[in-house]
Amino acid sequence: MKNKFITITTHIEGTPQESMFEIKTQILPPIESNDVIVKCLYISIDPYQINRMKHQSSSHTSVADASKITPGMEINSGGVGRVVASENSGYVKDDIVYGSLNWAEYTIVKNENTLRKLDTMEEFPLSYHLGIFGTSGLTAYGGFFQVCKPKKGEKVFVSAAAGSVGNLVGQYAKLFGCYVVGCAGTKQKVELLKEKLGFDDAFNYKEETDLNSTLQRYFPNGIDIYFDNVGGEMLEAAIVNMSPFGRVAACGAISHYTNSQKQATANMIDIVYKRIRIQGFLSTDFYTNDFKDFMSVTTDYVRAGKLCVLEDVSHGIESIPSAFLGLFQGENVGKKVVQIAQE
Amino acid sequence: MKNKFITITTHIEGTPQESMFEIKTQILPPIESNDVIVKCLYISIDPYQINRMKHQSSSHTSVADASKITPGMEINSGGVGRVVASENSGYVKDDIVYGSLNWAEYTIVKNENTLRKLDTMEEFPLSYHLGIFGTSGLTAYGGFFQVCKPKKGEKVFVSAAAGSVGNLVGQYAKLFGCYVVGCAGTKQKVELLKEKLGFDDAFNYKEETDLNSTLQRYFPNGIDIYFDNVGGEMLEAAIVNMSPFGRVAACGAISHYTNSQKQATANMIDIVYKRIRIQGFLSTDFYTNDFKDFMSVTTDYVRAGKLCVLEDVSHGIESIPSAFLGLFQGENVGKKVVQIAQE
Incomplete structure (x- = not known):
């Protein structure tokens, strides 16, 4: 199976340019024991990724799940996707999951701890799980x-x-x-x-x-x-x-x-x-103790129309670099998300 | 009664110089109702005073008891002294007190709240109440x-x-x-x-x-x-x-x-x-809740020889400016104090 993904062509210091990104195609290796293959639906586009793209930054050493990004390699990010194949007893085909996915059409998830099944709450778009509920x-x-x-x-x-x-x-x-x-x-x-x-x-x-x-x-x-x-x-x-x-x-x-x-x-x-x-502080600091409260309060507010949801959605894997560059030009209004595939 | 005091000749920005200080003599006005006249024994010499001597600094607005110092006027500081006259029912002659005293031989204390009687703990020098116990x-x-x-x-x-x-x-x-x-x-x-x-x-x-x-x-x-x-x-x-x-x-x-x-x-x-x-933070933040614990722990440690007391004492009111200037040259070792009069 072919898989398109976005990568950097070089470490980036200063303002990122379109030329520093490229789209590559790989052949997905065969699924192995415990693997979950996820088709990406929505991927989160965040300014902090620029720190991971540098030669050196405290982001490389201080954050366990967001280490350095290497030119030519996949770039992981928060994403929402659909399981297309699973050799892991915790997941079956068509599960909707949130987790660390790549700026790619498909991600082979080898560490199930970076994944969780999503309570999709059908009244809301899945993209909300990257922004207001994420x-x-x-x-x-x-x-x-x-x-x-x-x-x-x-x-x-x-x-x-x-x-x-x-x-x-x-x-x-x-x-x-x-x-x-x-x-x-x-x-x-x-x-x-x-x-x-x-x-x-x-x-x-x-x-x-x-x-x-x-x-x-x-x-x-x-x-x-x-x-x-x-x-x-x-x-x-x-x-x-x-x-x-x-x-x-x-x-x-x-x-x-x-x-x-x-x-x-x-x-x-x-x-x-x-x-x-x-x-x-980092959001991960709050995950263990505050996520439940946060979700309960926030979904209630959104349902009641008291919290307004601002999303800025681009479409297609090819649009990831420009979506990312736009963050540093202040182009986005609210949460920047790229929709990679239809739900 | 004559009273020598130290003042600044100008607001000070940058490194303070000896020429920016002078010793002046005033005639103490007659004692009024509620006044306490305190003879200064030891006065505390602290770097933060330079901020009060500036034209403008957040020290002027953020700290209730340490407002701006005006050229020609007295300069208050933490001090230990002996009451020489009192029209205040809370104090009698010869009380040993800690409080906001001037860089002066005598201070007329008009606000008794800035004063407290000292548990002198005769085993220790009075100067300790400006440093390790202050x-x-x-x-x-x-x-x-x-x-x-x-x-x-x-x-x-x-x-x-x-x-x-x-x-x-x-x-x-x-x-x-x-x-x-x-x-x-x-x-x-x-x-x-x-x-x-x-x-x-x-x-x-x-x-x-x-x-x-x-x-x-x-x-x-x-x-x-x-x-x-x-x-x-x-x-x-x-x-x-x-x-x-x-x-x-x-x-x-x-x-x-x-x-x-x-x-x-x-x-x-x-x-x-x-x-x-x-x-x-400022030390005043801890006074209400922590002073008692602090004193108990600290006096125990000093008595047991576990805390070493570092004091740097100069003598005579005339030595205040050079003692103060020395702080910015790193001349002091430990707490800088000037002894104004014998106990």
Whole structure:
């Protein structure tokens, strides 16, 4: 059986280019004992993958299930698929599964621990399991509730607020009773945040020349919680504008991913005197203890129409590279997913 | 009654100079109802005061009891003194008190809440209440146990390890069962850490050209806890060398205090992937809940000879400016105190 997959042609430092990706075809080897062959339906497209594509990054050593990506080899990611063949007693043909699948038509899953059968909840598209019911949702939920430890009425700032995680953080924060301001990179996204997602306010950071005074304008009495998806200058300005005992959830740093010069300069005097806490985290940290609660709360909210689902779906395996590149240009609105095959 | 006091001649940005300080003489006004007049015996000399001397700093707004210092006016600090006159029912002549006293021979205390009678514990010098039994000790104790949340066997790195707080952090960490490495700025301090204070290892940062590889040499398996008193390049290097789930106690940033260009560049990719926590704090945060435990544990350790007390005492009010300037040159070993008058 032939299998198309996407790979990188080289390790990537800086901004990724289309030429650094190629589509290859392999012949799938015969199925072996315990193997499960999964046909990919939807694959998750995430900015963090760029760190795995570098020559060196702490992503290679700090995260057990997301090690270095080697040019020419498969690239694994969260995906939803259908079992097409199984030599594993836990799975049968036509099971719908979530797991670590490749940027490929088919994945031979050799480690069943990276797979789980999906409660498909037929009322929802399967793609939701990559976004709002998947890693993005859990990151937003765990990051906001466990890392930020919010109190009702607190002032919350979210960067990349129209992104896969940011939009959910803002929505959870509003539902919880916080005051929420988001920033994004286009006028359309800003309007979406204010008009569709219920943010109290939002701004286009590309139109601002002095982020310190921008944040002072939106938070005259200080920021209690900053949910940081970008790092860099925005993080610096947020620290300057934080209230005493403010918390920074360090979820991502997309501005650093493609430009190591953009690292944030932390004003440690502010951090000390204002007793600011900066906490890095990954969604995997919440899986064991929080997934069940997260799913229950989130499905209820979606059913009740209180949480708005933002998805940005491309189609066909060939579209993976451009979908991925688009993340770094701010092209996606909400969760970026590629549909590889029809359900 | 005449009263000599030290003041600044100008707000100070950058490295403080002797010429920016002067000694002035005032006539003490008559005592009023509720006043307590305290003769200063020992006064605490602390790096953070430089932040209060600036035109602007988060120290002015974030800390209730340590607001801006104005040129020509008195400078308050932790001090130990003897009551010489009292119109306050809570205090009588000859009471020994701890409180917010001025860099002066006498202080008229108008707010009795800034004062407390001292259990002098005659076996110890009164100066200990400014260092090991005072703010430095509480900062080290609360910062290490409450902020760092150590586990036995963890690897701890302390900067400014021969300083007033650092030396105690290292000693508490050793007594608790951690592996401890400190850095300091002279050969003598390094020897002191290793030979007298029981640090597992120590190095002179001035002799190192690449702090990243220095820390890798001392912590080949990573740093679990970094107790940061300096900020800047040392903080950057510590983050690079931290283990997953590492904690940074942001206690001070002396390298930034006199040079705002020295701000640390935080590698947010490391912080995210390694789930690093950076937490600012002040000793006042621990006063209500931890002071009693701190005193009980610390006095027991000192009595048993398990904690070594490092004090650096100058004499006479005239020596305050040079004592203060010396902090930024790394001249002090342990807690810097000026004895203003004989007990």
